[in-house]
Amino acid sequence: xxxxxxxxxxxxxxxxxxxxxxxxxxxxxxxxxxxxxxxxxxxxxxxxxxxxxxxxxxxxxxxxxxxxxxxxxxxxxxxxxxxxxxxxxxxxxxxxxxxxxxxxxxxxxxxxxxxxxxxxxxxxxxxxxxxxxxxxxxxxxxxxxxxxxxxxxxxxxxxxxxxxxxxxxxxxxxxxxxxxxxxxxxxxxxxxxxxxxxxxxxxxx
Amino acid sequence: xxxxxxxxxxxxxxxxxxxxxxxxxxxxxxxxxxxxxxxxxxxxxxxxxxxxxxxxxxxxxxxxxxxxxxxxxxxxxxxxxxxxxxxxxxxxxxxxxxxxxxxxxxxxxxxxxxxxxxxxxxxxxxxxxxxxxxxxxxxxxxxxxxx
Numbered sequence: 001x002x003x004x005x006x007x008x009x010x011x012x013x014x015x016x017x018x019x020x021x022x023x024x025x026x027x028x029x030x031x032x033x034x035x036x037x038x039x040x041x042x043x044x045x046x047x048x049x050x051x052x053x054x055x056x057x058x059x060x061x062x063x064x065x066x067x068x069x070x071x072x073x074x075x076x077x078x079x080x081x082x083x084x085x086x087x088x089x090x091x092x093x094x095x096x097x098x099x100x101x102x103x104x105x106x107x108x109x110x111x112x113x114x115x116x117x118x119x120x121x122x123x124x125x126x127x128x129x130x131x132x133x134x135x136x137x138x139x140x141x142x143x144x145x146x147x148x149x150x151x152x153x154x155x156x157x158x159x160x161x162x163x164x165x166x167x168x169x170x171x172x173x174x175x176x177x178x179x180x181x182x183x184x185x186x187x188x189x190x191x192x193x194x195x196x197x198x199x200x201x202x203x204x205x
Numbered sequence: 206x207x208x209x210x211x212x213x214x215x216x217x218x219x220x221x222x223x224x225x226x227x228x229x230x231x232x233x234x235x236x237x238x239x240x241x242x243x244x245x246x247x248x249x250x251x252x253x254x255x256x257x258x259x260x261x262x263x264x265x266x267x268x269x270x271x272x273x274x275x276x277x278x279x280x281x282x283x284x285x286x287x288x289x290x291x292x293x294x295x296x297x298x299x300x301x302x303x304x305x306x307x308x309x310x311x312x313x314x315x316x317x318x319x320x321x322x323x324x325x326x327x328x329x330x331x332x333x334x335x336x337x338x339x340x341x342x343x344x345x346x347x348x349x350x351x352x
Contacts, residue, residue, distance in 0.1 A: 042341070067352060089285035092271035096275075096281050129235070131255040
């Protein structure tokens with residue numbers, strides 16, 4: 001009898017404490033601006049029927065209570081607090097896409113020495129982003145005919161894709177294409193030698 | 206007569222092209238752990254890395270789920286546990302100046318890193334939630350939405 005009474009007391013105490021706790025930790029909606037490479041580049045505006053706020057500084061946050069509470073004045077949080085709430089979400093964030101430019105010898109799909117050095121770097125970026133989508137777009141300068149340049153651009157793109165495979169890259173999907181001499185990095189007249197236009201644009205997502 | 210046939214052909218062709226564009230994948234699942242789902246046309250499937258996303262997909266996670274995706278304009282998005290989102294609008298046609306995105310977040314935790322749409326057309330990216338509308342201009346943020 002005594003035991004049962006004690007148990008009931010403990011149960012009701014537990015109930016009381018849990019009500020108290022849930023009252024204290026009733027979660028509010030919150031939006032927090034994060035830096036990119038150490039600085040904030042843009043802003044987020046938060047608007048509802050009750051008002052609006054703008055976030056434009058690192059770690060600045062706005063809270064909203066309930067479904068349509070007024071957005072509170074921005075408060076700057078410390079990184080640890082943000083990590084406590086959002087650590088799991090931030091860990092699930094994929095690596096952002098990266099782009100590279102590779103350059104070629106004149107009228108050739110052979111890479112220039114500096115660009116060759118980038119191949120292992122790009123292969124690593126593909127590996128880190130598994131399952132990665134690789135896109136290689138080949139370009140030429142304006143020497144020669146449009147048709148010839150289209151084929152040269154395609155050869156450059158396919159060569160880069162094959163070289164990356166030799167460096168151990170195994171993207172889940174690959175797209176190779178050519179823009180020929182139609183899309184210059186450096187604007188030139190027709191029939192102009194321009195090393196900076198003999199390139200392939202590599203994007204990894 | 207011949208002109209009418211030509212016009213018909215042109216109309217059919219343009220309809221085929223716009224249909225093809227609508228079906229084009231708008232994103233890719235990159236990370237997935239725990240219970241993570243894609244709801245498409247009333248069918249629910251487990252989300253796995255490598256899965257393509259299309260317009261209108263609902264992404265959701267269970268109590269232990271986490272999901273990371275990259276959209277076609279290089280927007281990077283992740284979902285924490287017990288989160289529900291839907292990609293309601295997505296236009297990334299820089300040549301035609303068609304740029305915009307609306308993401309609905311019904312509940313849960315997200316991280317968001319702007320892609321090219323936001324850079325090319327500031328003010329054209331919106332996150333709709335039950336508590337407020339977020340206008341995003343080329344930036345990175347996290348949000349917890351408690352409806």
